[in-house]
Amino acid sequence: MKLVTVSGPPSSGKTSVILKTLEHLQAQKLNVGVVKFDCLYTDDDEIYRKVGVPVKKGLSGALCPDHYFVSNIEECVQWGIKENLDVLVSESAGLCNRCSPYVREILAVCVIDNLSGINTPKKIGPMLKSADIVIITKGDIVSQAEREVFASRVHRVNPKARIMHVNGITGQGSFEFSTLWTDGDEVETVEGKKLRFSMPAALCSYCLGETRIGSEFQMGNVRKMDLGDTTRQTADPMTSPKESK
Template sequence: MRFLTVSGPPSSGKTSVILRVIEALQARMHKIGVVKFDCLLTDDDTLYAKKGVLVKKGLSGALCPDHYFVSNIEACVTWGKENGCEYLISESAGLCNRCSPHINDITAICVIDNLSGVNTPRKIGPMLKSADIVVITKGDIVSQAEREVFASRVKQVNPGAVIMNINGITGQGAFELTSLFETASDIDTLKGKTLRFSMPAALCSYCLGETRIGDEYQTGNVRKMDMEDNK
């Protein structure tokens, strides 16, 4: 089974891009599974189900979404394998820009959109900077010059990646992206694999449900801003 992780900022077009790729993969008679990770709620699983692919939805609720992702992804891969999927795609949003679901030896895709602004690429961490393929969306509504500037900014922070422009609405470029999916590594399990980058840590009183503000309520892994240098 070929497994790929797709991530990207909220509303960048991840689901649309994956749907277009699914159409292209289905035309080649492949059986596909999708795992959709989200926080509070998502209806995207119904969009996937409508395409006739196998869907699993995971909502992290009160937990850190990326920690939730990594604690569940191995079981998801087993689930995909047991159900006879030839392709399994995980979709998760990078909410804090510092976390990343990308796994060593597993093809990693980051979806980012032209409307997010030219400074956005440098603000996103390993999710973008360690991806193998960067998909840039919404290119049909901005000028050629903006597309070129945006792509060069992406190139600057991830010069080794394949950068592709995909139109999630018309599907322009999706066929071409799909041909890269076909070269993703074939795996049976995620056992023994490692994340490309450690996830941001927190282990403090607020992780355990503290709501009161003030030094006396803060215990554990707490970091303080430097308030002195501006005086």
């Protein structure tokens, strides 16, 4: 089975792009399945099911979605193998811009849209920087010049990536994209493989359910903004000393 990890900001068109691309593989009688990771709610699994795609969904709820992803991906791979899939696609949203669910040696795809603003490629961290393929969507509604400027911004941030334009509505570019899905190595397990980039750090008192505001309730991995010397110093000695810059 091949594994493809697709991620990208919310509403960038991940599901539409995957759906259009799937069609070309289904036409070749390949068995494609999807695992959809989201936070609180998604009904995308229904959309996949409707077109005959085996699908599993995982909602991370109160947990960091990326930590949730990495804790479950091996089980998903085993599910895919049991379902006799030729290709398993994992779809997850990069919500904090620091997320990057990519695994080394596994095809990594970032979906980002032309409407998101030309500074967005710089704002999105490892999710864009460490992708093998960057898919740019919604190219049908912006000018040629804006498409070129946007692609060149993406290229600056990730010069290694292959940049492709795919239209999630008409499917333009999706056939071309589909030819790359089967390029990767066969995967029997992801156990022992490494993430391309560490997950966003966490574990402060708020991760554990604290709701009160104020220094005395902040423990663990807490970092204070540097607002110059105009504010009174309220940093707690319990906060990480490394962050005291």
